[in-house]
């Protein structure tokens with residue numbers, strides 16, 4: 707495959723996502739871990755490619771995302787960066803790579819300089835406010851990940867829906883607003899009740915991406931392998947196998963893009979109450 711150059715015009719930026727939100731147009735995000743898929747997803751109009759630390763599970767076959775390292779994230783991010791042309795490249799900061807603001811600054815810089823990231827994503831609410839403030843003050847775009855935070859799976863005791871009781875829901879709403887005030891450019895909300903995701907989306911003025919968070923979010927994301935129906939074992943309730951009824955991977959991705967853009971995905975069966 708020839709090395710792809712970034713498209714000169716039409717590249718998706720944080721401003722594009724803000725404009726889409728304000729225009730009420732849904733945007734599409736998928737995880738990507740290599741150059742070939744990055745090129746395919748980019749060509750089908752996916753606006754955001756997420757190099758998720760889910761690669762620890764779906765690429766490396768590990769049980770959780772906890773063992774994923776900075777070097778591994780950089781390796782996959784650089785591969786995706788070589789395949790993309792237009793999509794915004796968001797990259798996860800792996801477990802404990804942002805335990806202090808100082809550590810976060812050094813590691814986010816590596817993801818951008820060595821991995822080609824345009825935006826970093828980190829998990830956590832109030833505890834990450836100072837880190838988000840310091841990253842964004844230095845020009846590093848940040849997506850803050852709320853709701854189910856897979857890096858905390860051992861503390862949570864499993865991959866459970868978050869924010870179901872009133873106190874947890876109020877805390878998440880406050881965290882969303884505090885992260886926005888600290889400069890977060892995007893929020894990602896995972897596995898929360900539809901009503902809470904809607905409240906969060908209304909309570910902030912920045913784009914909100916949902917996964918297992920219902921249709922009110924500005925954008926939707928799925929793990930690529932869940933969307934293609936190839937994740938071994940249990941597929942999460944919020945995912946849909948878009949390969950069904952399609953004859954090629956490209957057609958499945960196009961069906962996902964179309965379903966998100968039209969609001970057909972997520973449907974009630976993919977949502978939590």
Ligand code: KIV
Pocket residue numbers: 737756757758759760761798894896917927929
């Ligand atoms: O790592 C990942 O793929 C993610 C998504 C589940 C949002 O964070």
